[in-house]
Amino acid sequence: MNKRILLAEDEAAIADTVVYALGREGYDVRHHLLGGALLADFAAAGADLLILDVGLPDQSGFEVCKAVRRTSTVPVVFLTARGEEIDRVVGFEIGADDYVVKPFSPRELAGRVKAILRRGTGQPAAAGIGLVHDALRARISVDGVALELTRYEYRLLAALLAEPERVFSRAQLMDRAWDEPEASFERTVDAHIKSLRQKLRAAAPGLDPIRTHRGLGYSLSWHGGPRP
CATH class of the missing domain: 3.40.50.2300 (Response regulator)
Structure with missing residues (x-):
């Protein structure tokens, strides 16, 4: 239908x-x-x-x-x-x-x-890796357990979850996550991505859905396997 x-x-x-x-x-x-x-x-x-x-x-x-x-x-x-x-x-x-x-x-x-x-209506945004984004409550969970994220970590992961497999440049991620992106540095994105990876692995050992694309930026993989 x-x-x-x-x-x-x-x-x-x-x-x-x-x-x-x-x-x-x-x-x-x-x-x-x-x-x-x-x-x-x-x-x-x-x-x-x-x-x-x-x-x-x-x-x-x-x-x-x-x-x-x-x-x-x-x-x-x-x-x-x-x-x-x-x-x-x-x-x-x-x-x-x-x-x-x-x-x-x-x-x-x-x-x-x-x-x-x-990703369905109100269902897991990336079902293959067990991530669920509850936009109403501004919460992202792994297998039912909510992640403890900072404001910018949450916004970054939400942006990646919204379009799985899409490669975002650091500038695009800054534009979506930061209130004043022009006042920040692109390396700030790298630091927050590193922190996100640590929290995802802590929540579910082996879970590593964020991919690095050298010279381009980051994407979120549906499969969540090891980073290239």
């Missing part, structure tokens, strides 16, 4: 593009102009993923997400013209799985949606 996606977007041109791009990938996309209409549809029939414009006419996408998070861990992707770091942080803190700034490539959005849906 096709995955059901609900889209709340009041700009017709953007909505048409998203519906077409995701429809080509085989998804069943239902478009709503208002956040309230999307919430009603979701309450009645559910969905596998929500795409929310932040600036909706009746209520913000953030408010819609908060309402959804009271009862569901369904994946949420925000669409917005805002590019400020604070808006991305707010989005992730209230339970977003990804944040796409306009203008964006429909192909890129489809790729991100596909990556998110791979």
Whole structure:
């Protein structure tokens, strides 16, 4: 059965593009102009993923997400013209799985949606290695045991879990994890990755899912075997 996606977007041109791009990938996309209409549809029939414009006419996408998070861990992707770091942080803190700034490539959005849906709705983000990300509680666990992570360790691991197998540069990881990435050093990422590896191995001996790609950055492997 096709995955059901609900889209709340009041700009017709953007909505048409998203519906077409995701429809080509085989998804069943239902478009709503208002956040309230999307919430009603979701309450009645559910969905596998929500795409929310932040600036909706009746209520913000953030408010819609908060309402959804009271009862569901369904994946949420925000669409917005805002590019400020604070808006991305707010989005992730209230339970977003990804944040796409306009203008964006429909192909890129489809790729991100596909990556998110791979890990299921509220299920393990990387089932093959026993990692579960509870975005609502800002908690990542290994085989049911929550990891004791610092704020930046949590954000780094959450970013890697959101798109398994994707190679992130240090700059991309800094942009996702740090409040002021321009004020940090890329070597800071290396230090936090080292700490994450130690905590993962301590939680589950032999668990080593973070891969180093020399000259490129880091990725998270579904299999969690030894690092190259």
